[in-house]
Amino acid sequence: MQVHESLYLGGEWRPALDNAAIEVRSPSTEQLIGSVPAAGRADVDDAVAAARRALRSAEWADLNPDRRAALIDRFADELVADLADRARLTSEQNGMPISIALPAEGQLPVGLLRYYAELCRTRPVEERRPRLDGRGSTLVRREPVGVVAAVVPWNFPQTLTMFKLAPALAAGCPVVLKPSPETVLDAFELAAAADRAGIPPGVLNVVPGGADVGEYLVAHPGVDKVAFTGSTTAGREIGEACGRLLRPVTLELGGKSAAIVADDADVAALAQRLAGVSLLNSGQTCYVSTRILAPRRRYDEVVDAVAGVAGSLTVGDPLDRATQIGPMVSSRHRDRVEAYIELGVAEGAKLVAGGGRPETDRGWFVRPTVFAGVDADSRIAREEIFGPVLVVLPYEELDEAVALANDSDYGLGGTVWTSDVEKGIDLARRIESGSVGVNFYSLDPASPFGGYKDSGVGRELGPEGLAAYEQLKSIYLSH
Known part of the structure; x- marks a missing residue:
């Protein structure tokens, strides 16, 4: 000590x-x-x-x-x-x-x-x-x-x-x-x-x-x-x-960043990088993409991929190199995150992964949680939770996806997922955010970082x- x-x-x-x-x-x-x-x-x-x-x-x-x-x-x-x-x-x-x-x-x-x-x-x-x-x-x-x-x-x-x-x-x-x-x-x-x-x-x-x-x-x-x-x-x-x-x-x-998954996106690549893009530091990161925007025709595929990743992550001792999700910083913060999970269920969203605590008798842990069937105006889709809680929202066309991404009080981070990099850059230009990653997200110390709006x-x-x-x-x- x-x-x-x-x-x-x-x-x-x-x-x-x-x-x-x-x-x-x-x-x-x-x-x-x-x-x-x-x-x-x-x-x-x-x-x-x-x-x-x-x-x-x-x-x-x-x-x-x-x-x-x-x-x-x-x-x-x-x-x-x-x-x-x-x-x-x-x-x-x-x-x-x-x-x-x-x-x-x-x-x-x-x-x-x-x-x-x-x-x-x-x-x-x-x-x-x-x-x-x-x-x-x-x-x-x-x-x-x-x-x-x-x-x-x-x-x-x-x-x-x-x-x-x-x-x-x-x-x-x-x-x-x-x-x-x-x-x-x-x-x-x-x-x-x-x-x-x-x-x-x-x-x-x-x-x-x-x-x-x-x-x-x-x-x-x-x-x-x-x-x-x-x-x-x-x-x-x-x-x-x-x-x-x-x-x-x-x-x-704060932030409530969006990940736009385009029609031509490699969903397997998204799933592989999801932990670092959307759940970094157990979701206790300001810029993570916690709103996943998926094309309606591939919506179920994206939901299954995101839920699969969330359910597969190792939750446990943060000093163990195998651990991918650690605890919330305090019991009070865990209570806050769990209150949002309960709110999501009450709002009618479908819980497809997580939703509770792991089987442990100590520590302030929350399992990675994913909601589908989320209303874009619901609180879990609009408010910063600052924990391992993701929502997956459907869209019809890319213009709608951009509108959904921008329909937020925040504008700190975000990602675009597509096999066409030029299309990804064009989408990134349209997102009202201080930083956007194309097919990944990582801060560059040599480039400016900060937010739009709130x-x-x-x-x-x-x-x-x-x-x-x-x-x-x-x-x-x-x-």
């Missing part, structure tokens, strides 16, 4: 000012696996103050891009050294199957640091442009936006932290990180790695806590930019607060993700 007694603030490990603690339980065993101090408002004040000092300190602010990139690379080196341990820690905290955690929580954070270190080296800080009126030139300069409040969820804690931390560091921004209470242990390991790498004091600070701590941090007068990943409900509140403060904000929120504001990843942590200054010159 991991017990931490100090917070990481201003480059030091020190006791929290309050005596409260956050306990972490394994979702697969329900046993206590660790605890950390809970940050209070005074701790947040100290963290923000430390970040503001770092923003102007010679030790950080005076680093040229090459030296800052070298420091980021050293941070990546430290994460490589304990890669497997960090992946295991995520699995223990949130139930992510270790086969997913190793690449997603172990390797990807390292890759993101390396990617943004290279952008830091190669992206010019300044560029000179000729004036449109021909009278001299303008020097356009990129500067760090300032102190960043990064608020991250529990489903991919290391990766989603690095979506924010890596570009922020590359831009020269200190960060105050607020991890989710369900996954705080890995945040302390991340801080320890940053400390070993020689990240200057105050550049990374960790303030674990609940929603109240997050609200206080987001609205803190010493914060210049907010980056949040989480629910649309919380995102609206954060967006409202930042709007009042005229504070830049990036919001990566799925968020702004973009992470790629050069665009770095630009979100910069502000532009124009210096007008007469020559």
Whole structure:
């Protein structure tokens, strides 16, 4: 069991000012696996103050891009050294199957640091442009936006932290990180790695806590930019607060993504890739395609294929490499997912796979569940469930399929399945979503990721993700 007694603030490990603690339980065993101090408002004040000092300190602010990139690379080196341990820690905290955690929580954070270190080296800080009126030139300069409040969820804690931390560091921004209470242990390991790498004091600070701590941090007068990943409900509140403060904000929120299965699709290929596209991390992933749109003439075939895959997946211990579906992150979240399953049955949908718990006397598990005969206006077809629950909807023509895909409050991910790649690209262009995969789905760290509509504001990843942590200054010159 991991017990931490100090917070990481201003480059030091020190006791929290309050005596409260956050306990972490394994979702697969329900046993206590660790605890950390809970940050209070005074701790947040100290963290923000430390970040503001770092923003102007010679030790950080005076680093040229090459030296800052070298420091980021050293941070990546430290994460490589304990890669497997960090992946295991995520699995223990949130139930992510270790086969997913190793690449997603172990390797990807390292890759993101390396990617943004290279952008830091190669992206010019300044560029000179000729004036449109021909009278001299303008020097356009990129500067760090300032102190960043990064608020991250529990489903991919290391990766989603690095979506924010890596570009922020590359831009020269200190960060105050607020991890989710369900996954705080890995945040302390991340801080320890940053400390070993020689990240200057105050550049990374960790303030674990609940929603109240997050609200206080987001609205803190010493914060210049907010980056949040989480629910649309919380995102609206954060967006409202930042709007009042005229504070830049990036919001990566919920999803209810659609998979359009075209008439000519290879259903066997869809079935082979379904676990990664629609049930990744036991369905606890924002962009997964949980609405399967099937042509009516092949509807039964698609339903049988999807149900067959769902019924064949191994549910169990997330630390077992054979496990494909782990537990829900908490008993409360399992109750929420099960309530949606009960709602689907009550709404008249046909349960064709799953629908209950596996035979186990411990752990917050839900079997992968598939509904057919679903009304497109039903709640299970429209609301984000964030669990291993899929719905299969019929359509007549592709225009109707596109209309169904777009008939959603969300627009984060999506997939198209067809043997004609050009047709797939054309369909992807018509879908109102920030990202769409053709015959597969996998995030590209070098390309922007984010949502349309209720799925968020702004973009992470790629050069665009770095630009979100910069502000532009124009210096007008007469020559």
